[in-house]
Amino acid sequence: MxxxxxxxxxxxxxxxxxxxxxxxxxxxxxxxxxxxxxxxxxxxxxxxxxxxxxxxxxxxxxxxxxxxxxxxxxxxxxxxxxxxxxxxxxxxxxxxxxxxxxxxxxxxxxxxxxxxxxxxxxxxxxxxxxxxxxxxxxxxxxxxxxxxxxxxxxxxxxxxxxxxxxxxxxxxxxxxxxMTKDLPKPIAASTGVDALCHAIECFTSAKANPISNTFALEALDLIMNNIIEACTNPDALDAKRKMLLGSFYAGIAITASGTTAVHALSYPLGGKYHIAHGVSNAILLTPVMKFNEPVIKDLLAVAYDRVVKDGDKELSVDKKSTYMINQLEIIVKVLEIPTSLKTFNVPEEDLDGLVAAGMEVTRLLVNNKREVTPEDARNIYLQIM
Known part of the structure; x- marks a missing residue:
């Protein structure tokens, strides 16, 4: 920190x-x-x-x-x-x-x-x-x-x-x-997961600090506990207000620390294939979190204690960490956001170009607590091909 x-x-x-x-x-x-x-x-x-x-x-x-x-x-x-x-x-x-x-x-x-x-x-x-x-x-x-x-x-x-x-x-x-009441579900879902990525990435960033953590944790709490209701129920105005506030807090967390490899590796997906930013982040969220888990599990356990209201606080750090990553995966699945590049007809022969482009985003890769090598990036992209 x-x-x-x-x-x-x-x-x-x-x-x-x-x-x-x-x-x-x-x-x-x-x-x-x-x-x-x-x-x-x-x-x-x-x-x-x-x-x-x-x-x-x-x-x-x-x-x-x-x-x-x-x-x-x-x-x-x-x-x-x-x-x-x-x-x-x-x-x-x-x-x-x-x-x-x-x-x-x-x-x-x-x-x-x-x-x-x-x-x-x-x-x-x-x-x-x-x-x-x-x-x-x-x-x-x-x-x-x-x-x-x-x-x-x-x-x-x-x-x-x-x-x-x-x-x-x-x-x-x-x-x-x-302003968000009549947002179509696909847009509400992809932008909502973008905010979710901001919160979890900033909280686990190498540049995280007491200020950014204050906003990132509150954002994570608001978003994870309201995103499904806000995106699937047009009348859930209270959940939508909480999502809007959570998104704003996550934006402040970006300013105070910064996003990590999820965003870094997603930029080529938007730049070359014009995949919506929130969708490309959603595709990469679980693979990158699993890659980072060995060095961020203590932080994910802290997030568990904050976010999971009826959670078992006596669980081990490993189980809390696993639960959090599983919940991220469930949110993306329930919101019906694609999790594979096959949906967008991205050919496997483009893998080398993706790796090269992703590794250029050093502004964000330096924030990742676990170093991402070109081979690591290749393996992460292979999981979503």
Whole structure:
């Protein structure tokens, strides 16, 4: 565990049944122009209606940018940012999932022509916050509203890369369970498991520390005890609120420590085969946890004591660890998320390329408590081929 550690997080967070209505107090009279980043699906569902109504009642000029593709590459992100710059806005609102919020966060530091998204791939610390940003997540999963990260595809490398710059941390976050109420089950499930991965990876990260553990353990408790109900019962609003809070806490844990080999090895699956980020993480979750178990079983036992409300506290560390990994596997299975790359027609002859690409994600592999060698990565990928 780290002995020196710190935390950066959004400055103002509003959560609860009426969090969206807090926007009225947040929007000051000196704001001249707002750009709302969202997607067409959310517009159609009416999930942007409340923010729009409040903005119009305040008499503030606004523009909606809704052509953000799912999991954009850096060219697509730059296209949206170029559109944003034309608007000369002084306030950003992002309503959506991780892709929407990541593009909005990039826009908040790229409002001038001084740097591009491609420049930040080489040096993410070049840019500084230029436009105030507010995040309203519509999924209980990515935690993007809490993090300084923006993930973009790099087609020439068949990889996704995380741009990390604390200047991208949101100024405001609104967590309102109503935003996730009508989320389709496959999206709720994959994003929910993404949040689950964030929590368990951060808690078992080599960079874990007392601050990150506080948020990671609470996130793990909230997510593991609510994810199935939240994803399978549209009316389970209390479970959905808890998932949204758990996802946010897991995002804070990412900022304070970092994810590990699950995310590292999943990036090539999204970059080359365009498998949804949460799904690729779900596929790798159990294999990586089993690989790591020899060096994290004590931590998994601690997690067991926190998460399993009616658990036998007298069980051995080995049995508690095994139980936790089995529960992760059960959650993925019950939520009907694929667990094999065969579902996505990934040929076994691509194995060498997957290993090479996965081993490039050193930013996250260094967080893994057990060293991952190319041969280890090969064996993990073989389990899911």
């Amino acid at each position: 780290l002995t020196d550690y710190s935390l950066k997080m959004p400055k103002n967070i509003h959560a609860g049944e009426h969090a969206l209505e807090q926007l009225e107090e947040i929007l000051s009279d000196d704001i001249q122009k707002i750009v709302i980043f969202t997607d067409k699906g959310l517009l159609k569902l009416g999930l942007v209606d409340v923010p729009i109504k409040i903005i119009e009642e305040k008499g503030i000029n606004y523009t909606i940018l809704s052509d953000i593709p799912a999991e954009p590459n850096y060219h697509q992100a730059q296209t949206m940012i170029d559109e944003f710059k034309k608007e000369k806005a002084d306030f950003i609102i992002a309503v959506g999932g991780g892709s929407v919020m990541d593009v909005a966060k990039l826009a908040s530091i790229l409002a001038t022509d001084e740097y591009t998204v491609k420049d930040l791939l080489e040096n993410p610390l070049l840019a500084k916050k230029q436009v105030t940003s507010l995040m309203i997540p519509s999924t209980a999963g990515t935690g993007a509203e809490a993090t300084p990260n923006a993930i973009v595809g790099v087609p020439e490398k068949d990889l996704k890369i995380g741009i990390v710059n604390s200047e991208m941390i949101a100024d405001f976050v609104l967590l309102d369970g109503r």
